[in-house]
Amino acid sequence: MTPFKLTEELVQQIETLIEGQQDKNLMDLTEELHYADIAEIINELNEDEATYLIKLLDSEKTSDVLTELDEDVREAILGNLSSREIAEEIAELDTDDAADIIGELPKEIVQEVISEIDDREHARDIVDLLRYDENSAGGLMAKELVQVNENWSVTRCVKEMRAQAENVTRVHSIYVVDDSGMLKGRLSLKDLLTASTRAAIREVYIPKVDSVNVNEKPEEVAKIMSKYDLEAIPVVDELGRLVGRITIDDIVDVIREEADKDYQMAAGISQDVEADDSIWELTRARLPWLFLGLIGGVGAAAIMGGFEALISQHAILFFFTPLIAAMAGNVGVQSSAIIVQGLANNDLKGSIANRLGKEMLLATLNGIILAAVLLIFTWAWQGSFATALAISISLIVVIVVAGIIGTFIPLFLHQRGIDPAIATGPFITTSNDIFGILIYFWIAKIILGI
Template sequence: MSTLSARLNENSAPRELDEVIAQEVELRLEENDFAAALDLLQQLHPADIARLVTELGRDHAASLTLALPTITGANVLAELDEAFCADLLSEVSTERITALLNELESDDAADVLSNLDETVRQRVLRVLEDRESVKGLLEYGEETAGGIMATEVVSVLANWTVAEATEEIRRNAENTQDLYVVFVIDEARKLKGFVTIRRLLLSPSDAVIGDVMRTDIRYVTAEVDQEEVVRIMERYDLVSLAVVDDNQRLIGHVTIDDAVDVIREEAEEDYLRLSGITGDEDRTDTVFSITRGRLPWLLLGMVGAVFAGSVIGVYEENIRRASVLAAFIPVVMAMAGNAGIQSSAIIVQGLASGEVWSVNMLRRMGKEVYVAIANGLALAAVMIVAVLVVFGWMASMWPSFVIQAPDPWRLAATAGLSLFVVVILAAVIGATIPLMLDRIGVDPALATGPFITTSNDIIGLLVFFMLAAVLYLPFI
């Protein structure tokens, strides 16, 4: 046994994955010492095992994951990317898949099944222990409350005593992993309130649930978008949110760990779209799928660059008359893109957190305009000083190194005014486009990518050359 293996086995508690353990596992696999690699994996938490196997080759990843004890293997599957998990299970027997899914909560089992081949999914559902609950979850949209909820909940009647409720918790302990509150229902399973575990422990055993429960309960229907679910849980500091049907009957709950997963997924998705990548890109994806997600935005950026180039071409004669104008092209494009992205990022963040409503939309837009005016004035002042220093003082001191510019004062005024106007227009466009996309049901995060940058580049160049044609060129 290796020194590392001996060190791990001294303590049966799960160890945190680090580079040393990862290298040791890979080394054992290269030596075809499968048993030693498996032994190392079993010392890790399922989340760390999932992280490690995604870095391995498909064959090794599948062999190691499926050779783990059933409970550990099931928990690893729940941590894996859904598409990667489906790929690992593509050649696994129905019996083994069923055994693994039987160890998972209904929401995790449904997530795994949703990505399997239809034939395999139906075979597994026929023999799955919790098949009715899982079938119900598969009918909901993947990004809805119904799609992320778990059906394993503990519910009691209002006329029960605390002792009876405690016994109900014991009866359901095996099937309910995440227990934070006990929901109170009536005979028709309509939601009436909840009792926290702490309140149950501190209440007398003969106390009636109706006397100790809270009725100010928050809940959502199964069709509510998962982002709205997360906003509610964050706003009211909930660790468990009830999910009801259209008749207000309790059908499940969303727990804090599911909410955290949604927050991470949405943040990663918005970050990718900010970078101009469509869809969900994962390190386990193929080259083709990654290319398919990135190429559309690269093509859009290329088309935008062609249009920007055509704008420059239209004003080619102006540049020939005053070649110094070409020096301002990258400045105008950069400032337009940056100002637009800043404004759009603030609006997208407000839409995502629910802070931007129709009633305060104009106020938020007005604030962005005022900020843009302040920034535009500051940048314009800096630009004027820079132009006077570079094309005035430095050009006279070192004429062989700095291009000579006719009438530096007028050039400085033109450049400063252009930058001021461009920053304001870019900020308004950057704030408006996400709002428009949100109104038509398109994810506003799309606006913070190359679309904003490209459009503002074109508009910025147009503004600069038009002002130069009016304020500078006629006087030189």
């Protein structure tokens, strides 16, 4: 199968067919396309064209397309559909996707859409999911799953599983509950097939099963599923009752969104934005960190002003200021990036003191190697060993301090419940620039005796 590639010619062809209302040609063109590919096309159309194409597709494909659209495009399209039309699309979706889309609708029409869903059990499940915080396992889970009672016979279990599986897109696991709905374990298909038809499920199920609470953070769910290589994980309420399941496709979305957020934060963007967002939204996301950089630059200039006499007598120090600032920023970002990555993957072991000690030794070693090269270069260039020594020793101290700051700040933020990714961007760079320049001129002043 040749991978789909969106081209300007294809988009123009779709637009021409829509303009001419050539519905049959449109259906023929999109019939073999995956719903994700159709969503990619619709994202490139204007609102009227997108709505026209959505209404033309059959409900089963339309519902899947809606889940793949950009949020602003989906919002515009749903705004052009009646409550009944939205309900028809929602009815084709799993409960988790349906709840996500309904949750984006204006509050005044949510109830109208839910009342238009013919499958009342499906509607009740969606309403139940809307109760949970979207940033929780409950807000991420789907209600569709296969569960059996521990007191059932194997024969009844197979019969019930067939009925339940009709409403489940993919059966990852078979969960076992008691009469109160408490999660007891999971059922192996192999054990089920080899057991006596008269045997009770409690005699063959596996009591060990990983699960998460409805209030667990999605990031923690992702860590558990990644650690144990799970394709799906059951979700239980505060009493331990089975209420849903989270599948790997939902977790992939969580991991991608978290990675995008951390990448933007590391780049100095304080909120989730995209390239197509308005200038005002992009400005609001970038300006806080740019303002921080401005303050850092002013602070560095003020510090240099305090060493005006030193600079006037040893002008060479001024030319090495960018190097010192750059090394401080780079080392700080490297250290913080390693710590943030370790925190995200739960790989950090030992106390903060041990971590700081290790980073200090690493920074010292790197600093000595780099300073030795710089000492030789500066001495050969300027012919002044004292000046070369002052710059080189400053570099060692700056690197060590930057490494400590880059290690300590993300650990400190993590303990305070603040996203440590904030420490990999302009925040750590600016702080290390200021400290680096202060240390640089202070040590140079001591060594050169000014």
